[in-house]
Amino acid sequence: MKLLLRLLASAAATAVAVWLIPGITLTADTVQDQVLTLLGVAVILGLVNAVVKPFAAALGTCLIVLTFGLFLLVINALMLMLTSWVAGQVGLGFMVDGFWAALLGSLVISLVSAVAGSVLGLRDSD
Numbered sequence: 001m002k003l004l005l006r007l008l009a010s011a012a013a014t015a016v017a018v019w020l021i022p023g024i025t026l027t028a029d030t031v032q033d034q035v036l037t038l039l040g041v042a043v044i045l046g047l048v049n050a051v052v053k054p055f056a057a058a059l060g061t062c063l064i065v066l067t068f069g070l071f072l073l074v075i076n077a078l079m080l081m082l083t084s085w086v087a088g089q090v091g092l093g094f095m096v097d098g099f100w101a102a103l104l105g106s107l108v109i110s111l112v113s114a115v116a117g118s119v120l121g122l123r124d125s126d
Helices: 001-022 031-051 053-059 062-068 070-088 099-119
Strands: 024-026 094-095
Touching: 001 024, 001 031, 001 099, 024 031, 024 099, 031 053, 031 094, 053 062, 053 070, 053 094, 062 070, 070 094, 070 099, 094 099
Parallel strands: none
Antiparallel strands: 024 094
């Protein structure tokens, strides 16, 4: 149940990013297609963050320490760009146009996901 709530929170956060950030687009004809695309992107983003992000963080440990953690923002932006690429490969209409859109989008997605997770009673330790 918590996994489904996390998926919905991530999809909602991605929808907010699409709405707020000009360089992030979602192309789907109907509302149902938009919802399914957002859910698919949420799944891809979760998989990318679970599989690729730990390796990227491990490789960038020195930069993370030198920048007092700010390099994690760059890693998050790169994970969103990778999510956009994978979504395009599987035929989902989700696109991130450039690094700055990815950086702002990753900030929005992180903040909205954290707020939604807090409201829904989800914690990372669960």
